[in-house]
Amino acid sequence: MIRVNRHFKKLQSSYLFYTIAKRVAAYQDANPAAKIIRLGIGDVTQPLPPACIDAFHNAIDEQGSPETFRGYGPSEGYAFLREVIAEKDFGYREANIDPDEVFISDGSKCDCGNFQELFATDIAVAIPDPVYPVYLDTNVMAGRTGIFKDGHYQGIVYLPCTADNRFLPSVPDQPVDLIYLCSPNNPTGTVMDKESLEQWVSFARNNQALILFDAAYVDFIREDSLPHSIFEIEGAHEVAVEFRSFSKMAGFTGTRCAYTVVPKACMAFDENGDPISVRDLWMRRQTTKFNGVSYPVQRSAEAAFSEDGRRQVRELTDYYLENAKIIRRAMTECGFKVVGGEHSPYIWINTGQDDWAFFDRLLQQASVVTTPGSGFGNNGSGFIRVSAFNSRENVIDAMARIAQL
């Protein structure tokens, strides 16, 4: 008898954004005339940068001619893209990495979700609360947790991120093995400073732990003194992996390209305590279960690093940051306590009430979609996440509607 993975049963309801999408669809069905403004899922709305569009077209023309056609590419990505990433995204300060430490993929969600496969199922996992649900759900599916009780999965070490610690996770007072960090944070929009990251790297080194550092929103940081990569921290190459994405940086949410940096110095351990290269494990995982990213997509991503591309990407992120500023100001004026939105497209708002009720109120009475904070963890209760990913006009309109409420 084909028996199911029993751990799937432990998962709480559907995936957060899928649930929201269904509620929004139901509202739209019931109110076909309503002009819904989506500040929920954190999906970009502005077109791809022209440099990326041009490169995309060129690569497709290559795919149409026998002389230039490309079939299977390397599972780990083309050298042209890995090299430009290593140079332009990491060739500064102490963050140096090698091109062959870069693995191209079709999304950070996939990489964040799949990376845990490399490790034993009985390790201790630490996850911020609140945080992007994928870290937790994929560990539940892999059997690293007990059941869900009182808002928490048994066996997970939750790292509370609240006003008390400026929404920055503090190192736990017990050893853990696998640590998820996300900066700029989703959902709180806060950025870990150098001191905070140094504490984590030091903790990981002392505990032979591994940090999975999700930097999908790094291109929104506008302050040089804030770390842009965990690899700026001394000693991080041995204990950290970093996820990055073209999704929010260059509008690739529908085009799909991301990458993960796994330094050669980064080690995990077998049952005898002997070190094993995490990069080699990931290479083996990717060559076995993945076949690389679409060639034209990789060419389009490469173009984001050209002179024109970089300028256009900067304009794009500036545009969303201006939206974020408008949202921050409007929500503050409404009397809410607000963090995030300065080096991040997300604004984290303390609603002072039940967040799903607040979500429904904004949907029903203002036709504005947000994300209820409790979907990101217990400590998100009472908060909503507002995303700056929309047109200027829609953001201004949405804020006016909310102010009226």
Next chain:
Amino acid sequence: MIRVNRHFKKLQSSYLFYTIAKRVAAYQDANPAAKIIRLGIGDVTQPLPPACIDAFHNAIDEQGSPETFRGYGPSEGYAFLREVIAEKDFGYREANIDPDEVFISDGSKCDCGNFQELFATDIAVAIPDPVYPVYLDTNVMAGRTGIFKDGHYQGIVYLPCTADNRFLPSVPDQPVDLIYLCSPNNPTGTVMDKESLEQWVSFARNNQALILFDAAYVDFIREDSLPHSIFEIEGAHEVAVEFRSFSKMAGFTGTRCAYTVVPKACMAFDENGDPISVRDLWMRRQTTKFNGVSYPVQRSAEAAFSEDGRRQVRELTDYYLENAKIIRRAMTECGFKVVGGEHSPYIWINTGQDDWAFFDRLLQQASVVTTPGSGFGNNGSGFIRVSAFNSRENVIDAMARIAQL
């Protein structure tokens, strides 16, 4: 201490095609003047059909304009593609399926590799020998096998495919829970007939087992009496999942698009024997760990079903089948026993000697790359797989070189 997934250690050497690629690179380095002809990995060489190129360009233009830009699409794929697949690939005979039973992905390798996550780790798995290595390796990584000994992983039920059973796997005489079948087969190029598939569906129904049916090469079948889908077999919808791909059909190996059909009637069981929808589990897996396929890629794939697209796809597969005919004839004339290549781009050749030695001889003395059969399993020893994916000119040249040897 961050401990590794101990099952990775059981894997035998590197992934087959990765190993071959390294040997070929070493040969090319040592012989820079050699004109290597690749009949190895089974990678297409002809450009994308013009209909797919046009649709690709149009979709990119949409991504360049704010009015038509699309961000995140559905994890399970756009309705436009799921609908045309259900209609054109399955709207015939008994093989009817619903569009919402179709899940679009970036590759059959990913789907074949990831699907096993839905099931318990202590189920019994049956895998043909020889076969595409991904089925086995991903089950090893998940911990469903013991160690590798005498050419076999302990705990796997191997289904021998040899001249004795016309290279078609026979149902085992013991119950198993998860069964991998591949038709047209990779590597043997043989196609399961209706009777053989009926036996498997009947076996699965009697044992509450699930069949994962890999039909990535279905578009090469040129005989109507041969099943094109397992869903043509009565009762299969309850016990089978089917994988298909645009890779070999429309030259998408570098463009990346595939799909998996999971009928709503298909059930697995919890520890109490209660049925659980496999489609719901896969939906949950995909919404949690995957973010959908690039929008322009899905538009390009859709175009393969247009009138022009279908004609061009047919020309493409005809072209490779003509290559296969040439290879079959040449190798038969050299005195080898040969199967496959009639409804498949693969020709399976009994070399009558060690297959890695034969592989090396063809590489070193004819600069022709093939795939050693033992890479696909014990019963592949002594065989090589020759792929018809190359230009006519190269295939003719390669056969001439081999004949000379």
